[in-house]
Amino acid sequence: MPLDRVEASTARQRLDGFLRGVERRALRMAEFATANREEALDLVQDAMLAFVRNYAAKPEADWPPLFHRVLDSRLTDWHRRNQVRSRWLSSWWPAKNDEEAEDPIATAPDPGEVGPLARLMGEDAGQALDVALKQLPLRQRQAFLLRIWEGLDVADTATAMRCGEGSVKTHLWRALNALRQALEAHR
Template structure:
């Protein structure tokens, strides 16, 4: 890799980092797990695809990310079976106590509350979608990949992408109808 390629790769990864984290967080519901998934995806992407043409990077990265998310779900399912068997429960900690403290510098608390509620509703609705529908929706509408790039990233046909996307949009409209016109 040349210095120019390294700079381009760093810019690309910096550009997708936040959205990739949000995708992983929607899939895992845990910031630490999401960060691990994204870091693992970035390392795998650099290891396997850094020498590919820059135009091919977005679908290759998202394919790597989606693969890591699926792997996380598989490992999580297996871990949860063992936790259930041994009676372990991760919900016993009460979370971060600082989360309940209001921000005194907030310019408009009512607007922030509405925005937060809408954001939480969207996030909850996305979590309720089946994995493939969520993947198709996020890759097409959030990442802006076209149908063929999304199909490549998901490892399925373009027809499957269209079907998953249509079902996701229909389901999201139903779940979020109270927030829309």
């Protein structure tokens, strides 16, 4: 077998392994954004195609933030389209505003508190988290999922979300506080 064909086969295997490893979490992220599995599947497929077309030749270490950059772009587009549609369909469906002023002291976690999910067990905890994540604004949710779940560092998360590292920290801070408050309500 020619050398370039061997290399192509190896590259395909690596790409396959990467996509296989990330696809389920990507689907769940898209589901949190769309609340619809079919639409989520379409978005993930689009993201895979665009990632392979544009970034497959990049170094493997760069793939996670680049894949999520593509997916995040798809989710943002979907969100924008949905907002426009919603604005036309219904004027009484206010969109959440990421930039709402919050009192950081009032929303700061209690250092003595072990955490809201500690009180929830099994499916209850999963459902509570699911609902709380769906209620988050898109940017806050993405910051939480990319940093906490996907394990990207701040710089890679900023790359994926196409924003500054400071914005990532702000979105994450707000997401953590909002999730904590939402999950506290399940007590």
